[in-house]
Amino acid sequence: MTAVTTDNRQVRLAARPVGMPKPTDWKLTSEPVREIADGEIAVKALYLSLDPAMRGWMNEGKSYIRPVAIDEVMRAGGIGKVVASKSSKFAVGDYVSGTIGVQQFWIGQADDEAGAFYKVDPKMAPLPKYLNALGMPGMTAYFGLLDVGQPKAGETVVVSGAAGAVGQTVGQIAKHKGCRVVGIAGGKDKCDFVVNELGFDACIDYKNESVREGLKTHCPKGVDVYFDNVGGEILDHVLAKLAMKARIVICGAISQYNNTTPVKGPANYMSLLVNRARMEGIVVFDYADRYHLGVAEMAKWMKEGTFKTREDIVQGIDKFPEALLMLFEGKNFGKLILQVADDN
Amino acid sequence: MTAVTTDNRQVRLAARPVGMPKPTDWKLTSEPVREIADGEIAVKALYLSLDPAMRGWMNEGKSYIRPVAIDEVMRAGGIGKVVASKSSKFAVGDYVSGTIGVQQFWIGQADDEAGAFYKVDPKMAPLPKYLNALGMPGMTAYFGLLDVGQPKAGETVVVSGAAGAVGQTVGQIAKHKGCRVVGIAGGKDKCDFVVNELGFDACIDYKNESVREGLKTHCPKGVDVYFDNVGGEILDHVLAKLAMKARIVICGAISQYNNTTPVKGPANYMSLLVNRARMEGIVVFDYADRYHLGVAEMAKWMKEGTFKTREDIVQGIDKFPEALLMLFEGKNFGKLILQVADDN
Numbered sequence: 001m002t003a004v005t006t007d008n009r010q011v012r013l014a015a016r017p018v019g020m021p022k023p024t025d026w027k028l029t030s031e032p033v034r035e036i037a038d039g040e041i042a043v044k045a046l047y048l049s050l051d052p053a054m055r056g057w058m059n060e061g062k063s064y065i066r067p068v069a070i071d072e073v074m075r076a077g078g079i080g081k082v083v084a085s086k087s088s089k090f091a092v093g094d095y096v097s098g099t100i101g102v103q104q105f106w107i108g109q110a111d112d113e114a115g116a117f118y119k120v121d122p123k124m125a126p127l128p129k130y131l132n133a134l135g136m137p138g139m140t141a142y143f144g145l146l147d148v149g150q151p152k153a154g155e156t157v158v159v160s161g162a163a164g165a166v167g168q169t170v171g172q173i174a175k176h177k178g179c180r181v182v183g184i185a186g187g188k189d190k191c192d193f194v195v196n197e198l199g200f201d202a203c204i205d206y207k208n209e210s211v212r213e214g215l216k217t218h219c220p221k222g223v224d225v226y227f228d229n230v231g232g233e234i235l236d237h238v239l240a241k242l243a244m245k246a247r248i249v250i251c252g253a254i255s256q257y258n259n260t261t262p263v264k265g266p267a268n269y270m271s272l273l274v275n276r277a278r279m280e281g282i283v284v285f286d287y288a289d290r291y292h293l294g295v296a297e298m299a300k301w302m303k304e305g306t307f308k309t310r311e312d313i314v315q316g317i318d319k320f321p322e323a324l325l326m327l328f329e330g331k332n333f334g335k336l337i338l339q340v341a342d343d344n
Numbered sequence: 345m346t347a348v349t350t351d352n353r354q355v356r357l358a359a360r361p362v363g364m365p366k367p368t369d370w371k372l373t374s375e376p377v378r379e380i381a382d383g384e385i386a387v388k389a390l391y392l393s394l395d396p397a398m399r400g401w402m403n404e405g406k407s408y409i410r411p412v413a414i415d416e417v418m419r420a421g422g423i424g425k426v427v428a429s430k431s432s433k434f435a436v437g438d439y440v441s442g443t444i445g446v447q448q449f450w451i452g453q454a455d456d457e458a459g460a461f462y463k464v465d466p467k468m469a470p471l472p473k474y475l476n477a478l479g480m481p482g483m484t485a486y487f488g489l490l491d492v493g494q495p496k497a498g499e500t501v502v503v504s505g506a507a508g509a510v511g512q513t514v515g516q517i518a519k520h521k522g523c524r525v526v527g528i529a530g531g532k533d534k535c536d537f538v539v540n541e542l543g544f545d546a547c548i549d550y551k552n553e554s555v556r557e558g559l560k561t562h563c564p565k566g567v568d569v570y571f572d573n574v575g576g577e578i579l580d581h582v583l584a585k586l587a588m589k590a591r592i593v594i595c596g597a598i599s600q601y602n603n604t605t606p607v608k609g610p611a612n613y614m615s616l617l618v619n620r621a622r623m624e625g626i627v628v629f630d631y632a633d634r635y636h637l638g639v640a641e642m643a644k645w646m647k648e649g650t651f652k653t654r655e656d657i658v659q660g661i662d663k664f665p666e667a668l669l670m671l672f673e674g675k676n677f678g679k680l681i682l683q684v685a686d687d688n
Contacts, residue, residue: 063618253614256614263614265609266609268607269610269613270575270594272625276624276626276627279613279622279624281615281618281620283617
């Protein structure tokens with residue numbers, strides 16, 4: 001018995017990309033949705049999360065998570081609806097968050113680690129928020145900033161990719177903790193958004209102004225915490241402006257993910273010595289047992305109206321390959337999400 | 345009244361070097377030793393410490409210490425003997441450690457911060473040891489390793505510049521703390537020394553073997569703590585072999601100090617993310633109020649015979665310019681010291 005009587009369209013990895021992923025690096029496939037077995041559930045994908053980290057998952061080699069295999073359905077976190085269940089864990093109609101993959105339906109054991117599904121409540125927040133501040137980007141921002149960055153009230157926090165999913169959340173958390181917050185983003189619209197809508201103290205438009213000069217202007221006492229999503233030259237500019245005992249949170253390096261030449265290491269890293277500063281990496285999964293704390297605090301701020309998030313939603317599973325590229329071209333404005341189906 | 349009736353030969357900075365310091369970047373001068381005034385002392389230089397950090401002091405620009413000015417006597421720590429005193433702090437005949445500069449005599453207020461002199465005891469250890477394990481290199485090693493690196497028994501500690509002043513001390517402290525210790529040094533003699541004389545578990549000869557392969561062989565569980573004195577490619581090789589939650593202590597980057605091209609940043613720095621690792625700078629002066637603890641523990645080990653140091657002593661103040669280059673060419677074997685005078 002199953003409620004599902006349709007095909008499952010899927011996006012699979014066809015080849016390991018060299019540089020920017022090409023259309024031919026993907027394969028769109030379709031297979032019938034099978035009956036579910038005992039203990040299994042079928043989840044209909046509604047929203048999928050598109051993240052810079054996906055580029056890393058497409059490469060071979062040791063990382064914090066195993067690479068997606070060739071011909072495998074591309075890994076993606078998402079929000080879906082349980083449309084069939086032979087498990088006591090989930091009922092038909094439940095909304096869940098988990099690793100759905102870039103496909104219309106996920107089918108498997110309800111308690112399988114591969115899915116790692118947990119229920120979300122559409123009454124508490126609109127479903128896309130669970131892929132943004134209340135999801136992985138939000139948890140990355142929350143624990144990366146607070147646990148690794150350890151900002152103190154009055155300190156200056158700089159965040160790159162400021163209008164992106166992680167960046168917008170980092171900045172707002174830092175404001176809630178009493179910090180001066182300076183964003184770095186590409187374009188006037190994004191900079192206006194984080195300053196006027198999210199309450200950042202300033203934003204440097206790296207596409208139209210000198211990051212070096214901007215840091216000088218907006219961080220007169222130097223940078224105490226830098227939350228880095230981009231790497232590359234911007235990281236070097238911030239290194240040159242560190243305050244004593246500064247902390248750099250290494251969350252990503254989107255400027256380097258599609259390199260065909262070697263990664264540009266931070267030439268100014270000796271500023272760590274001069275300033276007795278530290279640079280540390282963060283992987284969000286390490287904080288899984290404390291996610292609920294981050295969700296609770298940010299949901300409270302959202303209810304108070306002192307915490308906003310913005311999503312950029314692209315429609316249709318077939319759009320996955322081109323939508324992903326928006327991240328690397330800086331074309332998304334807010335958390336990038338792929339809507340796969342309507343909720344009906 | 346003064347016991348000093350001679351000239352004071354000095355080495356002054358004549359020009360800011362581009363790349364490796366040239367003979368013309370120095371000026372040898374001589375001036376009469378003046379009478380001392382109330383509160384002053386005259387210190388006769390015996391041994392001067394030659395350190396990689398000196399190269400940084402010769403550059404303009406913000407650092408952890410102000411640059412040496414053009415025409416100023418080159419900064420150097422050293423051990424000397426008080427030969428005249430109008431201060432109650434020191435008596436004629438006292439042996440002292442402080443910032444003497446590259447000159448035969450230092451004269452100034454006994455409590456002047458510029459000298460920062462404190463007494464040392466030649467009966468407790470031979471004077472050159474106070475420029476090695478019982479001096480700045482030793483304190484750098486002790487607090488850099490223990491406070492920043494935080495090694496735990498059973499962990500693997502890797503140190504570059506292993507036969508140098510800081511490196512030999514780092515490795516021996518780590519052995520005392522129950523770690524597996526792998527050195528990286530240039531040449532068979534140095535490697536044999538740290539393994540056979542100092543008790544390191546292994547040493548990779550970067551001049552004659554692949555550092556990458558060496559790390560693979562000698563660090564089967566990855567690198568928990570890396571104490572970096574050299575930067576450059578070796579730092580990248582170690583980054584590629586980090587264990588989870590590894591700590592990198594940034595103490596120096598001797599391979600990059602004489603660059604005329606931009607510093608080579610660590611291209612593998614994203615390993616910090618993958619391994620939730622951290623890279624942190626250390627400046628020894630921050631630990632001044634705890635030096636006595638480091639001295640006490642290492643002096644105890646020396647007395648027990650479980651801690652050795654090696655010095656490489658060059659004779660004559662005129663030799664300073666060429667002796668300094670030995671550091672950057674890896675020609676010194678042990679802590680490099682310039683003997684300026686005999687103790688008489």
